[in-house]
């Protein structure tokens with residue numbers, strides 16, 4: 299897969315404040331890449347730098363092979379950006395908003411009207427196309443802003459906190475739309491968020507940011523195995539197993555330690571492959587296994603582990 | 610340069626201004642006063658007020674007459690008292706007052722499109738559009754300049770019709786516009802429209818709200834009032850030549866201000882103020 303975003307040692311300072319402090323990452327075509335970090339981590343600044351609306355203080359970036367610092371306009375022709383606040387013209391209708399941005403993006407006059415109606419329909423706004431945006435609910439505004447980012451069918455989409463300020467239902471609706479975009483049209487998405495669940499649900503890979511720096515990067519499994527080279531499995535039995543079962547599991551290759559007592563054990567293993575071997579071993583020993591649950595780390599665990607490591 | 614984008618920006622800005630009553634309110638009231646109410650008063654007044662009052666007004670006329678080039682002085686020869694009064698009032702005394710229009714219209718629209726865009730937090734999405742800084746700038750400038758000139762010209766046309774129609778019984782001929790009006794309408798009016806917008810762009814980077822920008826650029830009107838005072842006192846009579854010269858000076862100032870505003874109006878600077 300082609301790499302469409304390359305960032306090397308990118309920097310942006312505001313006075314003494316290092317908003318983006320030497321970031322390096324690559325995004326391949328078709329990926330959903332997350333920029334995950336707390337307030338002030340530098341997510342919005344990164345999006346601005348990559349679209350060439352803010353000049354960098356150092357480092358390099360290439361988007362579709364263009365340098366945002368000099369060829370921003372060529373990049374913006376191929377990107378869509380959902381800004382942090384919807385930034386819609388509240389006094390204009392949804393149709394007027396989209397036709398305006400569609401024109402700026404160069405959609406030909408003869409297809410513009412239909413394209414706008416189609417996308418409004420896709421986002422469930424077809425009944426309100428000629429209503430002023432100020433009469434819309436927050437969720438509708440967010441969907442309209444998403445429609446604006448997509449009206450010219452950009453191959454690369456930036457989403458800056460797409461669900462912030464939405465109620466859970468509206469947030470879920472927006473997230474489903476986003477997931478659908480990547481699945482249906484293979485759109486590459488860079489998602490800036492501080493919402494761990496959202497990142498977990500949508501992103502193939504994430505860069506965990508803090509104060510302008512990347513603390514860790516990779517898929518959820520990569521990050522987990524980097525942070526926690528071993529994993530824990532909770533095993534529950536129907537009846538307390540025999541002493542020999544304990545010994546057999548303990549002696550098993552890939553098992554680091556066994557704790558717990560009675561019918562609840564915790565086993566630390568080197569990798570997930572070891573788990574089926576343990577189950578076989580226990581079954582051979584005649585143990586009555588009720589549940590085997592590997593402890594999954596969530597992005598939240600990763601996030602807090604990284605933040606703790608940082609301090 | 611992508612003109613389709615430029616026009617789209619200009620049209621969008623005008624659609625927005627239309628929704629801002631504080632912006633278009635004066636755009637209706639001022640032309641109405643200038644083109645209809647004022648001339649009607651000048652023309653009806655001498656027919657209803659006592660002759661002595663007209664004569665006293667014409668005392669002031671003497672000052673201005675002396676400042677006029679001979680060709681224009683000739684206009685007053687052989688005219689009746691009433692005719693002289695109308696000629697003086699409608700044709701000369703308040704002529705520079707009309708110059709408030711291009712200045713005011715363009716700075717009001719400019720305040721809404723340059724500062725209002727930021728105040729309403731819509732600037733960011735616009736910066737992400739695939740247009741150049743220059744296209745954005747031009748779109749917004751045209752949104753202010755074209756209606757400012759257009760509306761001024763419409764007002765002139767209405768004024769010309771009203772003056773001629775209302776004073777026809779008095780003169781028995783179509784006598785307006787006078788030669789001094791042509792450079793005023795065609796040279797100075799566009800120059801002031803451009804002055805209004807370029808000054809507003811520079812002001813806009815320093816203020817936060819539409820109202821602040823509106824009030825600051827409104828102070829430019831002092832410039833026009835100075836011209837009115839010059840005309841009435843006879844100190845600076847706006848003949849054809851003088852108007853052309855002052856107009857040219859304004860165009861030069863315009864060029865300098867536009868140069869500075871283009872340099873200021875860059876994404877990299879605008880994004881810092883979002």
Ligand SMILES: Nc1ncnc2c1ncn2[C@@H]1O[C@H](COP(=O)(O)OP(=O)(O)OP(=O)(O)O)[C@@H](O)[C@H]1O
Pocket residue numbers: 312315316317335336337338339340341342343344382492880881882
């Ligand atoms: N125009 C600016 N002038 C000065 N400082 C800025 C500017 N823009 C951003 N910063 C600073 O840069 C840092 C990163 O800001 P940025 O908006 O990129 O963070 P973020 O990750 O998007 O945060 P949030 O979740 O709050 O949106 C912050 O400390 C912010 O104060």
Ligand SMILES: [Mg+2]
Pocket residue numbers: 341342343382458
């Ligand atoms: Mg942000």
